[in-house]
Amino acid sequence: MSALAVDGLSRDFGGLRALHQVTLAIEPGERRVILGPNGAGKTTLFNLITGLLAPTAGRIRLFDRDVTRLAPHARAQLGLGRTFQITTLFPKLSVMDNVLLAVQGADPVRFALHRPRAAYPHLRERAERLLGQWDLLDRAEVPARRLSYGEQRQVELILALATEPRVLLLDEPTAGLSPAETASVAAMIGRFPRDVTILLIEHDMDVALELADRVTVLHQGVVLAEGTTAVIKKDARVTEIYLGTESD
Ligand SMILES: Nc1ncnc2c1ncn2[C@@H]1O[C@H](COP(=O)(O)OP(=O)(O)OP(=O)(O)O)[C@@H](O)[C@H]1O
Ligand SMILES: [Mg+2]
Numbered sequence: 001m002s003a004l005a006v007d008g009l010s011r012d013f014g015g016l017r018a019l020h021q022v023t024l025a026i027e028p029g030e031r032r033v034i035l036g037p038n039g040a041g042k043t044t045l046f047n048l049i050t051g052l053l054a055p056t057a058g059r060i061r062l063f064d065r066d067v068t069r070l071a072p073h074a075r076a077q078l079g080l081g082r083t084f085q086i087t088t089l090f091p092k093l094s095v096m097d098n099v100l101l102a103v104q105g106a107d108p109v110r111f112a113l114h115r116p117r118a119a120y121p122h123l124r125e126r127a128e129r130l131l132g133q134w135d136l137l138d139r140a141e142v143p144a145r146r147l148s149y150g151e152q153r154q155v156e157l158i159l160a161l162a163t164e165p166r167v168l169l170l171d172e173p174t175a176g177l178s179p180a181e182t183a184s185v186a187a188m189i190g191r192f193p194r195d196v197t198i199l200l201i202e203h204d205m206d207v208a209l210e211l212a213d214r215v216t217v218l219h220q221g222v223v224l225a226e227g228t229t230a231v232i233k234k235d236a237r238v239t240e241i242y243l244g245t246e247s248d
Helices: 042-050 072-077 095-105 108-112 121-133 149-162 179-190 205-211 229-234 236-242
Strands: 004-013 016-026 031-035 057-062 080-083 167-171 197-201 214-219 222-228
Touching: 004 042, 016 042, 016 057, 016 222, 031 205, 042 057, 042 072, 042 080, 042 167, 042 197, 072 080, 080 149, 095 121, 095 149, 121 149, 149 167, 149 179, 179 205, 197 205, 205 229, 214 229, 214 236, 222 229, 222 236
Parallel strands: 031 197, 031 214, 080 167, 167 197
Antiparallel strands: 004 016, 004 057, 214 222
């Protein structure tokens, strides 16, 4: 059984074929990197998988369950998590409050949002544990907008983990980061629990090859190549379309 399977997935925007007949099967625990130049359809693929967009054709299955027609929140409840290409932190809230909101959203007591958070010490403990685990506890009281861009990306990854996803979609988590920040975000993703299946859009070829079990190359909405990192590195078509597109 695949953790995530998409079958003949297509999406048109007017006359534009953003995604055409894409078929993928991601094994449980796999790290799959989606490579491809700007406009290849990578984010569209994520939007279809998470349900933000409806497909023109095709099916999506999460652990063998057909989720093609489920709303995004229903897919999230089945264990599908994601981060976005642009930052989604609440800039004025502290790191702790951002994490608490995510932890709260994943907790069965979330229906009681109006009650003071002090009423739920276990939420705070969980948030502290997460921040400690990823070495950000000393930044807990800093407003998110005061963090470096790399730290913001790390907090976003913590928010995604806070929901305890079974399948996690990461849209260019290292975009716009310095080489040092890129290295620490890549190292963090490398330490994610191995039972979480990860689908990662990544422009940085080094990061992609370091983290991936397998790579899928998208080009103009279709799958151009798929295979292990060793196979993809040797693929002449990949080198050709990828030259000059690594800096976004
Ligand atoms: N909501 C939309 N309406 C119309 N066209 C769209 C929409 N979303 C995406 N597109 C188009 O679909 C194509 C694929 O876009 P997409 O954002 O999926 O590419 P991408 O591979 O994520 O690119 P990037 O590397 O720049 O993030 C592009 O031509 C884009 O302009
Ligand atoms: Mg994109």
